[in-house]
Amino acid sequence: MTATLMESGAVVERADVARPTFAAVLRAEWVKLRTVRSTWWTLVATFVLGAGLTTLICWGNADWLASPEADESPGSFITWGMMIAQITAVVLGALVVTTEYGTGMIRTTFAAVPARGRVLAAKSLLVVALLGVVGTVTAFVGYAGGNYFLDREGIGMSMSGDVLRSMYGSGLYLAGIGLFTIAVGFLLRHTAGTISIVLALMLILGNMVNLIPGAFGEWVTKLMPGNAGSPISTxxxxxPNLFDAWTGFAVFCLEIAVLLVAAYVVVKRRDA
Structure with a gap:
């Protein structure tokens, strides 16, 4: 197929330049992601915080959890570190997008890939895969370390039922957080703003809305992204007033989908 151009009054024909396939875009995004040190530092931090803090919190609370005075279940602690590890998942999701906007490289990316939705999809797929795998592995290692101390007090938890679900649920939740942050990153195009807003939604506002009285306050609390998504990981x-694990995660996925659609529309229409 050829395209006709007018150049100095002459008609010039050239072959159309083929647009990069999604596989090519995915490879290019993977090269960018794996060659940046911040990617690996955030993944290491995710593992250390998630597994390390779970082990530490179980070690420090095992005696109390085994005592008659305990008013919490050991199950609330066996993935405790993942609550902190979500911070690094937010950082990774933000950096994957906003670093290119900060350096201006996003213009080069969009010039090479006119179908901008492919860039959004490729970045999203890679972050979901990385955080899903790292989150799941981290949860299993944290369980092994934390359950060792719980088991010494006779309150160890078997790897079955809700405990097993929380292991791969931790990977799903971190992957969802990364995807949520990518969408916000494309909307804001600013690293500090993206990280601040997502962390505020996940960790601060989710608790503050508990102060809203009545049934309205209960529903707002349930619908906050962190409150909806986190039960899958524990x-x-x-x-106990939040959605159950799978219902909450479905709500969280719907919220992510809305943000991704908004990000896609903005990326298609707005100049880089």
Missing amino acids: PVSFN
């Missing part, structure tokens, strides 16, 4: 939630 056998027993600290807040």
